[in-house]
Amino acid sequence: MVKITDVARHAGVSPSTVSYVLSGKRSISAETRERVLASIRQLGYRPHAGARALASSRSNVVALMIPLRSGIHVPVVMQFAVAAVTTARRHDHDVLLLTQEEGVDGLRRVADSALVDALIVMDVQMDDPRVPLLRTLDRPSVLIGFPADATGLTCIDLDFRAAAEACVRHLAELGHRSVALVGSPPEVYRRRSGYAERVAEGFHAAVAERGMTGALHPCEATADAARALAARLLADAHGPTAVVVHNEPIVDPLVRAFRAAGRRVPGDLSVVAICPDEVAEHAEQPLTSVAVPAEEVGRQAVELLMAKLEGDRVPAATLVPPRLTARASSAPAPVPS
Amino acid sequence: MVKITDVARHAGVSPSTVSYVLSGKRSISAETRERVLASIRQLGYRPHAGARALASSRSNVVALMIPLRSGIHVPVVMQFAVAAVTTARRHDHDVLLLTQEEGVDGLRRVADSALVDALIVMDVQMDDPRVPLLRTLDRPSVLIGFPADATGLTCIDLDFRAAAEACVRHLAELGHRSVALVGSPPEVYRRRSGYAERVAEGFHAAVAERGMTGALHPCEATADAARALAARLLADAHGPTAVVVHNEPIVDPLVRAFRAAGRRVPGDLSVVAICPDEVAEHAEQPLTSVAVPAEEVGRQAVELLMAKLEGDRVPAATLVPPRLTARASSAPAPVPS
DNA sequence: GTGAAAGCGCTAACAT
DNA sequence: ATGTTAGCGCTTTCAC
Numbered sequence: 001m002v003k004i005t006d007v008a009r010h011a012g013v014s015p016s017t018v019s020y021v022l023s024g025k026r027s028i029s030a031e032t033r034e035r036v037l038a039s040i041r042q043l044g045y046r047p048h049a050g051a052r053a054l055a056s057s058r059s060n061v062v063a064l065m066i067p068l069r070s071g072i073h074v075p076v077v078m079q080f081a082v083a084a085v086t087t088a089r090r091h092d093h094d095v096l097l098l099t100q101e102e103g104v105d106g107l108r109r110v111a112d113s114a115l116v117d118a119l120i121v122m123d124v125q126m127d128d129p130r131v132p133l134l135r136t137l138d139r140p141s142v143l144i145g146f147p148a149d150a151t152g153l154t155c156i157d158l159d160f161r162a163a164a165e166a167c168v169r170h171l172a173e174l175g176h177r178s179v180a181l182v183g184s185p186p187e188v189y190r191r192r193s194g195y196a197e198r199v200a201e202g203f204h205a206a207v208a209e210r211g212m213t214g215a216l217h218p219c220e221a222t223a224d225a226a227r228a229l230a231a232r233l234l235a236d237a238h239g240p241t242a243v244v245v246h247n248e249p250i251v252d253p254l255v256r257a258f259r260a261a262g263r264r265v266p267g268d269l270s271v272v273a274i275c276p277d278e279v280a281e282h283a284e285q286p287l288t289s290v291a292v293p294a295e296e297v298g299r300q301a302v303e304l305l306m307a308k309l310e311g312d313r314v315p316a317a318t319l320v321p322p323r324l325t326a327r328a329s330s331a332p333a334p335v336p337s
Numbered sequence: 338m339v340k341i342t343d344v345a346r347h348a349g350v351s352p353s354t355v356s357y358v359l360s361g362k363r364s365i366s367a368e369t370r371e372r373v374l375a376s377i378r379q380l381g382y383r384p385h386a387g388a389r390a391l392a393s394s395r396s397n398v399v400a401l402m403i404p405l406r407s408g409i410h411v412p413v414v415m416q417f418a419v420a421a422v423t424t425a426r427r428h429d430h431d432v433l434l435l436t437q438e439e440g441v442d443g444l445r446r447v448a449d450s451a452l453v454d455a456l457i458v459m460d461v462q463m464d465d466p467r468v469p470l471l472r473t474l475d476r477p478s479v480l481i482g483f484p485a486d487a488t489g490l491t492c493i494d495l496d497f498r499a500a501a502e503a504c505v506r507h508l509a510e511l512g513h514r515s516v517a518l519v520g521s522p523p524e525v526y527r528r529r530s531g532y533a534e535r536v537a538e539g540f541h542a543a544v545a546e547r548g549m550t551g552a553l554h555p556c557e558a559t560a561d562a563a564r565a566l567a568a569r570l571l572a573d574a575h576g577p578t579a580v581v582v583h584n585e586p587i588v589d590p591l592v593r594a595f596r597a598a599g600r601r602v603p604g605d606l607s608v609v610a611i612c613p614d615e616v617a618e619h620a621e622q623p624l625t626s627v628a629v630p631a632e633e634v635g636r637q638a639v640e641l642l643m644a645k646l647e648g649d650r651v652p653a654a655t656l657v658p659p660r661l662t663a664r665a666s667s668a669p670a671p672v673p674s
Numbered sequence: 675g676t677g678a679a680a681g682c683g684c685t686a687a688c689a690t
Numbered sequence: 691a692t693g694t695t696a697g698c699g700c701t702t703t704c705a706c
Contacts, residue, residue: 675706677704677705677706678703678704678705678706679702679703679704679705680701680702680704681700681701681702681703682699683698684697684698685696685697685698686695686696686698687694687695687696687697688693688694688695689692689693689694689695690691690692690693690694
């Protein structure tokens with residue numbers, strides 16, 4: 001293994017000069033720098049990560065804890081993780097992958113052992129056991145999602161409240177007066193995931209504000225459940241003329257069930273989804289949707305973390321504004337017959 | 338930060354004794370061990386990962402490089418990654434996440450800097466640029482998938498050849514004589530992914546062996562492409578009575594297209610898929626399938642890696658045998674009218 | 675069964 | 691602008 005002293009000898013300088021060339025923490029004459037860099041290249045030198053971490057108390061690794069639980073769309077998690085890794089690399093950091101399963105102890109372990117400099121946790125619940133830990137940890141962290149009490153923490157997520165409002169507004173502008181929200185599985189509400197609650201809040205607020213009617217229908221993420229719910233929604237003669245869906249896996253089955261029941265989409269029934277753009281684009285019929293910007297959230301989460309590592313102050317809350325794209329699944333409300 | 342000398346003082350022993358209690362690398366009297374462990378607990382001691390890595394030249398971290406490319410089913414990658422992390426943790430290792438994008442340089446970087454002790458790479462191509470590097474690296478690695486030349490490497494994957502054969506055998510036993518293989522997108526064959534080629538080989542071999550007829554049809558992973566392909570397959574009066582599908586995203590659209598064209602599945606046409614069990618189970622109609630055992634491959638890949646780290650010899654090739662589960666999409670071939 | 679002490683390879687404070 | 695050197699916290703010989 002080639003080490004910093006080898007490079008130093010080869011370049012005819014001291015080890016510290018090599019170190020400073022690499023870190024840029026003090027000015028080096030152009031000539032010396034070139035000589036050192038040439039030696040590094042020729043010898044194929046790579047600083048030893050452990051030695052560096054020990055001497056500098058910086059590992060240049062961040063932890064990313066990903067959720068495993070049901071009711072979470074897997075591709076979104078992947079998109080997020082990939083964006084996080086890509087962004088971290090741009091800041092010369094690596095990403096250590098932890099699963100939710102590891103829980104609070106896992107976070108404590110990697111933080112206390114100085115394996116990581118900072119942490120990102122996804123899928124934060126209203127009452128998340130990891131939150132108090134993160135508050136006491138001496139290392140910076142960023143949460144994806146908002147716990148009930150976010151004091152002293154840095155959180156980021158899609159503005160789900162505004163997302164739901166955007167969906168209702170879009171439908172209201174098309175003349176719809178009665179809408180339904182097809183939500184996450186009941187389990188998600190039971191464990192109080194903030195995003196699900198916020199979608200419901202935004203939906204109800206927007207509906208109330210406009211004097212519309214609208215109800216929340218939690219739904220399991222299975223085709224059967226989607227069909228059953230579709231049947232219930234259609235059974236009511238005064239049922240909704242539009243549906244907001246926030247439950248990726250059942251978007252397609254739900255639309256098919258409406259069709260199978262003889263309803264045209266969007267002729268008789270409009271559908272707006274809150275889902276990743278790819279899901280909306282690749283549905284059988286392209287869907288009007290508010291995007292779940294996993295890539296952007298992942299990128300920004302890491303940017304926030306890096307800023308904190310640099311000692312910068314960052315906003316406690318970052319709400320990514322929703323972006324609604326009108327596609328083929330929403331249309332003016334049918335004229336009452 | 339509490340360090341090993343703090344623990345040593347607190348327990349009234351030397352630092353080396355604490356170290357040995359933790360590593361178990363020499364015998365310690367039960368009494369001393371208890372006293373040391375109690376001190377560790379009381380002080381909340383965690384060894385510094387960097388210091389450890391420096392002194393022992395072992396980081397207890399393994400790199401996992403995941404694919405990003407199209408034509409790869411995302412949930413399978415996730416399943417694999419989660420299984421790898423879970424298994425690594427059981428062996429007291431952590432997982433550093435790299436993206437395919439980082440390529441050969443990324444692998445070299447984490448290996449040469451001693452950030453990781455070992456590496457796992459997924460989605461290995463027949464002619465993969467990472468293969469020669471892994472061969473020269475001084476650190477052990479395990480490849481998911483088989484390159485054209487696997488000399489000196491440790492590879493593991495589902496036995497795709499046997500998987501295709503199992504599908505054909507199942508159909509042959511049901512009396513089918515003419516079958517089609519709906520494969521991966523053309524791009525996947527172009528970049529020579531081993532698994533796609535092996536499925537094709539196994540399919541053709543099994544078909545030939547039984548004097549059946551059968552052709553490969555690569556297919557883009559879009560519903561449109563699936564519909565177009567279904568139309569082509571059904572246009573031929575002497576077309577197949579059964580289809581083997583190895584392309585997760587289009588399994589459902591394909592079956593629906595057959596139905597829409599008036600073919601009953603499995604009455605007129607049998608369908609067998611090579612896909613994760615969840616896809617087969619949660620399809621509109623449960624599908625007969627050979628499972629893609631992502632979880633098992635992930636677990637075994639890490640077990641192999643750990644064995645290599647211990648200095649054990651491991652098999653160069655591990656082919657996970659296919660497991661076919663008959664479900665509602667395959668039935669005896671229709672009687673020729 | 676236990677202790678003393680020499681590094682592991684690097685960074686950064688202190689020199690000049 | 692560069693060199694010298696004292697650690698960073700741990701593992702592991704060597705010694706008893």
